[in-house]
Amino acid sequence: MPLFADVLLPLSVSTPYRYAVPDALTTRVVAGTRVLVPVRRRKAVGVVRAIGSEPPATGTQREILAAPDAEPALSPALLRLGEWLSNYYGCPAGLSVRALLPGALWGGRAARVDGPPERSERTITLVHSLPSLLERERAFARSPRRRAAYEALEALGGTAPVRHLVAQLKLGPPVLAGLVRQGLARLDRVAAPRDPFSDLAVAPPPALTADQRRAMQEILESPVETPVLIEGVTGSGKTLVYLEVLRSVVAAGRGAILLVPEIALTPQTVARVRGVFGDDVAVLHSGLSDAERADAWRALRQGQKRVAVGARSAIFAPVQRLAVVVVDEEHESSYKQGTAPRYHARDVAVARGRIEGARVLFGSATPSLELLHQVGLGKVRRVELPRRVGDRPLPPVEVVDLRSASRVPEAGSVPWSEPLDRAVREALERKEQVILLLNRRGFASFVQCPTCGTVPGCPRCAISLTVHSTPSALRCHYCGHEESLSATCKSCGAATTRMRGLGTQQLEHFLALRFPAARIARMDLDTTSTKWSHHRILERVASGEVDVLLGTQMIAKGLDFPGVTVVGVVDADTALHLPDFRGAERTFQLVAQVAGRAGRGPAGGRVVVQTRSPDHHALRAAAAHSVAAFAAAELPLRTPPHPPYPPHVGLIRFVALGKTETAAAARATRVAEWLRRANVERLGGALTVLGPAACPIARLHGRWRAHVLVKSAETRVLGRVMRAWRAQGRGAGLIVVDRDPVSLL
Numbered sequence: 061m062p063l064f065a066d067v068l069l070p071l072s073v074s075t076p077y078r079y080a081v082p083d084a085l086t087t088r089v090v091a092g093t094r095v096l097v098p099v100r101r102r103k104a105v106g107v108v109r110a111i112g113s114e115p116p117a118t119g120t121q122r123e124i125l126a127a128p129d130a131e132p133a134l135s136p137a138l139l140r141l142g143e144w145l146s147n148y149y150g151c152p153a154g155l156s157v158r159a160l161l162p163g164a165l166w167g168g169r170a171a172r173v174d175g176p177p178e179r180s181e182r183t184i185t186l187v188h189s190l191p192s193l194l195e196r197e198r199a200f201a202r203s204p205r206r207r208a209a210y211e212a213l214e215a216l217g218g219t220a221p222v223r224h225l226v227a228q229l230k231l232g233p234p235v236l237a238g239l240v241r242q243g244l245a246r247l248d249r250v251a252a253p254r255d256p257f258s259d260l261a262v263a264p265p266p267a268l269t270a271d272q273r274r275a276m277q278e279i280l281e282s283p284v285e286t287p288v289l290i291e292g293v294t295g296s297g298k299t300l301v302y303l304e305v306l307r308s309v310v311a312a313g314r315g316a317i318l319l320v321p322e323i324a325l326t327p328q329t330v331a332r333v334r335g336v337f338g339d340d341v342a343v344l345h346s347g348l349s350d351a352e353r354a355d356a357w358r359a360l361r362q363g364q365k366r367v368a369v370g371a372r373s374a375i376f377a378p379v380q381r382l383a384v385v386v387v388d389e390e391h392e393s394s395y396k397q398g399t400a401p402r403y404h405a406r407d408v409a410v411a412r413g414r415i416e417g418a419r420v421l422f423g424s425a426t427p428s429l430e431l432l433h434q435v436g437l438g439k440v441r442r443v444e445l446p447r448r449v450g451d452r453p454l455p456p457v458e459v460v461d462l463r464s465a466s467r468v469p470e471a472g473s474v475p476w477s478e479p480l481d482r483a484v485r486e487a488l489e490r491k492e493q494v495i496l497l498l499n500r501r502g503f504a505s506f507v508q509c510p511t512c513g514t515v516p517g518c519p520r521c522a523i524s525l526t527v528h529s530t531p532s533a534l535r536c537h538y539c540g541h542e543e544s545l546s547a548t549c550k551s552c553g554a555a556t557t558r559m560r561g562l563g564t565q566q567l568e569h570f571l572a573l574r575f576p577a578a579r580i581a582r583m584d585l586d587t588t589s590t591k592w593s594h595h596r597i598l599e600r601v602a603s604g605e606v607d608v609l610l611g612t613q614m615i616a617k618g619l620d621f622p623g624v625t626v627v628g629v630v631d632a633d634t635a636l637h638l639p640d641f642r643g644a645e646r647t648f649q650l651v652a653q654v655a656g657r658a659g660r661g662p663a664g665g666r667v668v669v670q671t672r673s674p675d676h677h678a679l680r681a682a683a684a685h686s687v688a689a690f691a692a693a694e695l696p697l698r699t700p701p702h703p704p705y706p707p708h709v710g711l712i713r714f715v716a717l718g719k720t721e722t723a724a725a726a727r728a729t730r731v732a733e734w735l736r737r738a739n740v741e742r743l744g745g746a747l748t749v750l751g752p753a754a755c756p757i758a759r760l761h762g763r764w765r766a767h768v769l770v771k772s773a774e775t776r777v778l779g780r781v782m783r784a785w786r787a788q789g790r791g792a793g794l795i796v797v798d799r800d801p802v803s804l805l
């Protein structure tokens with residue numbers, strides 16, 4: 061009897077193509093096998109979803125050309141996970157399956173046998189430092205462009221590939237040559253960057269503290285099917301607990317996955333994991349070449365390595381006999397994938413754990429409200445690590461009220477209070493280090509009363525209204541509500557001020573003038589666009605070459621520098637009043653996390669948070685290092701009589717794109733009409749449809765954006781919306797559907 065295989069191609073298609081299985085391949089071709097098939101006039105790699113005896117309904121019968129692997133690429137469990145992805149996120153089956161295998165395995169005809177050849181590249185390195193502002197002014201008196209190049213290079217850790225500076229930062233080769241002529245820099249030719257983790261020294265892990273031992277016991281004693289949240293304060297040593305759990309699993313001959321946010325995939329993290337598992341671990345990081353990634357994948361698939369460590373996509377690692385999946389820093393928004401399938405690795409971990417009978421562990425000092433809600437419902441068990449290792453105290457947090465605090469007059473538009481100024485100055489005098497957080501570069505401006513701190517919000521959506529200049533108005537970016545821009549505060553009658561986020565460069569400039577002797581490093585998207593550039597900056601901080609590290613949220617994450625005694629949050633309000641219902645949650649997490657960077661050494665530490673909303677529950681809870689206080693205040697605000705939001709309801713976001721503002725708006729309007737009609741006709745009114753409205757980031761990559769939000773307390777109804785949307789197949793490429801979005805900007 062002839063056999064036929066349904067083959068999924070890594071394309072935006074929902075239905076598999078049916079091919080005949082040649083006799084020679086019948087034993088090898090099963091569900092999950094990678095096969096080479098003809099598609100129109102070319103060949104492509106696909107994955108077999110199922111085998112049957114039905115011939116294709118129409119068209120000519122075509123045969124599978126080859127099946128290159130000795131065993132199926134995808135286990136039955138991973139195939140099921142792919143189906144779950146496709147159903148839950150409303151994504152074509154082809155795109156879901158594409159996410160399950162590394163890119164090199166979809167290589168098709170030109171599959172390379174021996175990895176890429178070794179490359180070399182030119183780098184430029186600073187050889188002469190100009191520590192004081194005065195020297196700098198003298199050296200670059202007549203060439204501001206050369207100065208910009210010098211400072212960019214400095215921010216990149218003193219060395220960078222020439223290619224990056226020219227292509228990304230638009231610095232001309234003559235400018236770089238000028239630096240060399242001036243004796244400030246030197247050009248080299250080096251082998252292209254290697255795996256930075258390949259020759260790490262490994263250290264055996266320290267013994268567990270009593271708290272950590274108890275946490276480990278609680279985890280091992282809880283039922284495998286109940287996920288566990290390890291809620292540990294910053295510096296409590298959660299990682300050691302995971303590693304011990306993983307060690308017990310590997311000793312029993314089973315496998316494990318450890319997910320960490322990409323930015324935390326540092327040499328230190330990897331050294332700790334290698335210290336426990338040696339060569340049993342495969343590290344999947346963005347610095348791997350395609351060939352190296354495919355090698356790591358094969359080693360896991362064949363069971364030669366039993367532990368996979370990596371960022372988001374490592375959740376699909378083909379670990380054999382999977383027993384544990386750990387999601388460290390589960391609140392991190394980088395676990396959400398930005399392209400289809402738009403999955404959240406935290407939720408995929410739960411699905412995979414259920415399919416494979418593996419235990420799922422989450423860790424965070426500032427858990428997401430989604431997870432805390434699950435704890436409240438009894439679906440996730442919580443294990444606490446309430447103390448820092450060595451009983452070091454959590455640093456005291458001083459909240460400085462920018463409405464009344466005296467400011468440093470020279471600071472101009474930079475909010476720089478006397479208390480923060482004093483704290484920084486004293487730390488620098490004691491030769492200690494300082495971290496300054498500036499939440500994010502502002503793009504949307506809001507209105508705030510300088511006297512009482514009130515920010516006008518949307519009456520229907522409870523998010524901050526955004527200022528628009530043409531025509532001059534305040535607008536809600538969820539539902540489109542609009543009101544006139546009033547010059548006075550509705551609460552107290554004082555004159556209001558338009559607030560705009562302050563830039564990190566502006567702050568850096570001010571700091572350089574204020575503390576001319578301090579060595580300052582800046583870390584934001586501009587200075588960390590090359591691979592490993594953030595590691596280089598952090599290495600300089602670790603070795604004491606930097607006195608002040610300033611940056612955006614990326615500096616709040618997982619850094620452990622015992623020399624840091626002062627942490628300052630320059631303007632806590634920018635994140636608080638983002639037009640996003642998670643503004644308060646993000647602010648709490650950010651402030652609590654960055655505060656946790658202070659006082660990890662014997663010198664102790666303190667934190668200064670500047671704000672115009674000192675009574676906001678997010679800041680009060682962060683100052684008290686209290687997750688419980690934050691959740692107790694915030695959860696009720698996301699449920700009626702307030703506008704309901706996750707975790708009480710599920711959310712789907714439809715983003716319509718267009719070449720013009722009108723085209724995007726018209727497309728979004730049609731989506732909203734389709735949803736409202738479906739809601740009335742088929743869903744019994746279980747949906748709330750908000751919008752259409754312009755996205756807070758109204759234009760991205762040259763395209764206009766408008767969105768529609770859908771909320772419902774019934775998961776099943778949202779599932780029906782996703783399936784109906786996928787089935788009607790409209791707007792492919794021009795309408796992005798995102799279930800459980802983490803950003804609404």
Ligand SMILES: [Zn+2]
Nearest residue numbers: 509512549552
């Ligand atoms: Zn007021």
Ligand SMILES: [Zn+2]
Nearest residue numbers: 518521536539
């Ligand atoms: Zn609204």
